[in-house]
Amino acid sequence: MKKWFATALSGFAALTTVAMASEYSAFYKYEVLNAKKVSSKLTADPSSSVWKTVPGKYVYLYPQVSVRLNDKKANSLIPKKSLQRALVKVAYNNEVLAVYVQWKDNTPSTQAKYNTDSYADGVSIEVPNKFGRGITLPYIGMGDENHPVTVYLQKTVAGRDYQKVFVSEGFGSLTEIKEEGSDISMKYNKQKHLWTAVFVRPLKTENSNLKAGLVPIAFAIWDGKYMERDGNKSLSRWKFIRLPSYSLDKEYLKYVAWGIPYKSIGNPARGKQLMKQNGCNGCHRYDDQQTAPPGMAPNLSDIGGIANAPYLRESIINPSDVVIRNLNPNRHYNKFAKPDKFNAYPNNDMYTWYTVGPDGKKMSKMPPYSHLSEKDINDIVAYLKSLRNWKNFK
Ligand code: HEC
Structure with missing residues (x-):
């Protein structure tokens, strides 16, 4: 009995060492x-x-x-x-x-x-x-x-x-x-x-x-x-x-090292549902969600390949920490507005991804989703990390 207990104990010790070494x-x-x-x-x-x-x-x-x-x-x-x-x-x-x-x-x-x-x-x-x-x-x-x-x-x-x-x-x-x-x-x-x-x-x-x-x-x-x-x-x-x-x-x-491998932090299928429920697809295009106007927000089709999990987590909780500058937002014109004296329409602000605060700092137009539970955020990050396909890009 004693011997069995000692073997089990040393086996357990060996297991925890392996678990610690494999954490990263x-x-x-x-x-x-x-x-x-x-x-x-x-x-x-x-x-x-x-x-x-x-x-x-x-x-x-x-x-x-x-x-x-x-x-x-x-x-x-x-x-x-x-x-x-x-x-x-x-x-x-x-x-x-x-x-x-x-x-x-x-x-x-x-x-x-x-x-x-x-x-x-x-x-x-x-x-x-x-x-x-x-x-x-x-x-x-x-x-x-x-x-x-x-x-x-x-x-x-x-x-x-x-x-x-x-x-x-x-x-x-x-x-x-x-x-x-x-x-x-x-x-x-x-x-x-x-x-x-x-x-x-x-x-x-x-x-x-x-x-x-x-x-x-x-x-x-x-x-x-x-x-x-x-x-x-x-x-x-x-x-x-x-x-x-x-x-x-x-x-x-x-x-x-957080979020690697991504399946260890959450459930991607549930993350996809949560993104729909939270209206992410109203601004972003990704996967089979292609209804947002192109250029209104970053295209997330292969975000899982180019973004790290901790970065994605922060993008959801605190979008203004990293504010992405988009190229050529001025190519979109607002045709409902009054043209200027050269007959040109003003720019359509919908396609600029940020506003500039009174202190000159850029603020993301994406609302912070810090109210979501940790589990919800982790599931969303797990889903975003699974997105690695650019074949839908138009
Ligand atoms: C009102 C429009 C809007 C909604 C709704 C929205 N976003 Fe965003 N999102 C943006 C804009 C604009 C940016 C780029 C500016 C910035 O850096 O925050 C952005 C940036 C991001 C980025 C960084 C992309 C990159 O290329 O690095 C991620 C990730 C992201 N959003 C995920 C989400 C998720 C997940 C949701 C839903 C929970 C969501 N967004 C909802 C507009 C939106």
């Missing part, structure tokens, strides 16, 4: 990029031998459909696009971080110098200027007013090395900066049909300090074949670089 195992498996510390110099050369020693992981990029570009032809190509996959490797030494991104592209495109009908292939990475305990995640499409990000961009433009670093607070609000010590290069392998880019930047810059145990990073790829440019691109959600030399903040880990 799905997060580490799917969302974390393990960086390798090296003692050598790191450059932007994709053929550097250092990359042979660094393990890689695949990151998936979804067509950006939340914000519509004002280009019918390019938009009509989006449903034809497939899921983009990039192999990512991260290395660092005491001074710099280097990020290697490799993806398949059978039709390398270069933007001609003077021809506006040809489009470039391109790649970018972004990091939040501030992150860590108590700081919510930025909008994935290049940040927002409350969460500026630094973006590193390389495109293939004939006759010049089109390489840019900028600080961004969302679409259409970029400030180009000169960053000492940053470099990018992008090379095509014709035999393997692969683009490889390497980004190098100092761990600490004037705008951000990446000396931390977990660093958010996101990826974007432009495919010239699909006429992609600006906001029209494929986008990853926030991934997290693990830099083992720096201490891991348990609180931050708990925050970013």
Whole structure:
């Protein structure tokens, strides 16, 4: 009897240890990029031998459909696009971080110098200027007013090395900066049909300090074949670089790892019902809910691919924490209003996603749903995380 009890007890102890170790195992498996510390110099050369020693992981990029570009032809190509996959490797030494991104592209495109009908292939990475305990995640499409990000961009433009670093607070609000010590290069392998880019930047810059145990990073790829440019691109959600030399903040880990895998937090089918009951489909298009006027609010068709669960939770409870800037809201006119002296109708405010408060701060037009129970919110987030299909996009 005693012996049986002791065995059961040790079995139980072993089980709880496994449960604790596995609490974040799905997060580490799917969302974390393990960086390798090296003692050598790191450059932007994709053929550097250092990359042979660094393990890689695949990151998936979804067509950006939340914000519509004002280009019918390019938009009509989006449903034809497939899921983009990039192999990512991260290395660092005491001074710099280097990020290697490799993806398949059978039709390398270069933007001609003077021809506006040809489009470039391109790649970018972004990091939040501030992150860590108590700081919510930025909008994935290049940040927002409350969460500026630094973006590193390389495109293939004939006759010049089109390489840019900028600080961004969302679409259409970029400030180009000169960053000492940053470099990018992008090379095509014709035999393997692969683009490889390497980004190098100092761990600490004037705008951000990446000396931390977990660093958010996101990826974007432009495919010239699909006429992609600006906001029209494929986008990853926030991934997290693990830099083992720096201490891991348990609180931050708990925050970013919440909701993985999404089926563990709630019931997606019930979440779908709740979204209908709460009128989300009056403003947003997603899944088979396609009655909202296009452009009235972000299209949520593949939001589960590009947004992280904690971000979605905050979007529902406190929409004004992250306010998304939409592109070209002014292309919608109010034809019921009086035209001006040039016979032009005023803009239709229905398509602007925010109002500007007396303090100059943007406020979302989406009402906060903080009155919903935790269970309801979790079910909605579980449903939103399941949305990964852009084939309905018009
Ligand atoms: C009155 C229109 C309206 C309603 C109703 C509404 N939203 Fe929104 N929603 C918006 C607008 C506008 C934005 C973009 C501005 C912002 O960032 O908040 C937005 C943003 C979002 C985002 C962020 C999207 C992204 O691309 O990052 C999510 C997620 C979201 N809403 C979910 C919901 C859910 C879930 C409901 C119902 C519980 C809902 N919305 C109801 C208008 C609405």
